[in-house]
Amino acid sequence: MDADGQPVTIRSAGMSGVVVAGLAGYGKTSFLNARFCQLAPCLAVQFVLIDGEGGPDYDDLFTRAWLSAKDDPEQVRDHLARVRELMVARQHAIRAVRGVKNVWHVGPSASWPLVVVVIDEAHTFLNETKGTDAQSKRLDALARETARLVEELIRKGRNVGIQVVLATQKATGDAIPTKIRDNCQVAISFAQRTSEAATAVLGSDITAAPNEHPRRLQDPAYVGVASMVAQGRPGFTLVRTPYVPDVTADAIATATAHLVRDPLHLLTTGEAVADAAPR
Numbered sequence: 530m531d532a533d534g535q536p537v538t539i540r541s542a543g544m545s546g547v548v549v550a551g552l553a554g555y556g557k558t559s560f561l562n563a564r565f566c567q568l569a570p571c572l573a574v575q576f577v578l579i580d581g582e583g584g585p586d587y588d589d590l591f592t593r594a595w596l597s598a599k600d601d602p603e604q605v606r607d608h609l610a611r612v613r614e615l616m617v618a619r620q621h622a623i624r625a626v627r628g629v630k631n632v633w634h635v636g637p638s639a640s641w642p643l644v645v646v647v648i649d650e651a652h653t654f655l656n657e658t659k660g661t662d663a664q665s666k667r668l669d670a671l672a673r674e675t676a677r678l679v680e681e682l683i684r685k686g687r688n689v690g691i692q693v694v695l696a697t698q699k700a701t702g703d704a705i706p707t708k709i710r711d712n713c714q715v716a717i718s719f720a721q722r723t724s725e726a727a728t729a730v731l732g733s734d735i736t737a738a739p740n741e742h743p744r745r746l747q748d749p750a751y752v753g754v755a756s757m758v759a760q761g762r763p764g765f766t767l768v769r770t771p772y773v774p775d776v777t778a779d780a781i782a783t784a785t786a787h788l789v790r791d792p793l794h795l796l797t798t799g800e801a802v803a804d805a806a807p808r
């Protein structure tokens with residue numbers, strides 16, 4: 530909702546990347562939860578849920594995920610490599626199976642679901658590790674590989690129905706590589722402490738919008754309030770994001786857990802072919 534109580538929507542179709550940034554405790558995870566709850570009942574959506582915080586936030590939501598991981602960088606890299614495998618397989622199959630080059634022309638379906646890859650506290654997996662000891666080198670190589678995979682998914686995933694949502698406390702170039710951040714079409718910022726951090730997420734135009742500047746949102750009254758560029762509206766818009774209590778989100782995940790499918794399996798078993806038949 531905007532400040533006048535009017536609904537503000539975020540386009541999902543044809544989007545490959547979303548960045549959600551803001552200081553700790555201002556509502557990033559809750560916002561992602563709300564989006565999860567909207568999409569979870571749909572069989573045409575599958576999730577990859579990755580939580581860099583490593584806490585219990587996503588425990589119950591994992592039941593509705595095709596792939597899930599906490600702060601285990603190797604497992605995260607492996608999951609993203611699998612999503613890339615799906616992307617490549619879909620790129621090869623899309624014309625034969627869906628009859629189009631861009632899945633958004635016909636829309637996702639149960640057998641060709643939109644794959645939403647949520648990476649919360651994304652900087653955890655993308656940060657360089659400095660140091661010359663073997664462990665630092667290993668972690669640094671993993672972070673680079675993970676960053677390459679995320680970047681490729683954001684750059685090429687859109688047409689085959691893969692979407693990456695990154696949440697982070699820090700969106701400056703040292704935390705999220707700019708190549709990744711700047712390719713995301715949607716950017717949402719909760720409260721920020723510095724102008725530099727706000728500009729990193731929303732672009733330099735935000736400096737000319739003092740009323741919608743995320744620095745102004747540093748107050749408990751603005752938990753759940755974010756600044757964004759909304760479709761069809763000039764400049765920046767302040768929005769209050771929907772809030773879904775954990776118990777509701779958990780109940781939705783449990784009730785929809787039976788909808789989990791492996792999108793790669795759907796592709797290889799030929800189920801997708803039946804789906805592409807003329808309607």
Ligand SMILES: Nc1ncnc2c1ncn2[C@@H]1O[C@H](COP(=O)(O)OP(=O)(O)OP(=O)(O)O)[C@@H](O)[C@H]1O
Pocket residue numbers: 551552553554555556557558559560582698752753754769770771772
């Ligand atoms: N839209 C909202 N409306 C009202 N309260 C909210 C809203 N979003 C979040 N909150 C409150 O703020 C708390 C913190 O939100 P959340 O965990 O989403 O923050 P976060 O940005 O993910 O923080 P962190 O960076 O520490 O993970 C929630 O537990 C909830 O009580």
Ligand SMILES: [Mg+2]
Pocket residue numbers: 557558559582649
């Ligand atoms: Mg969080």
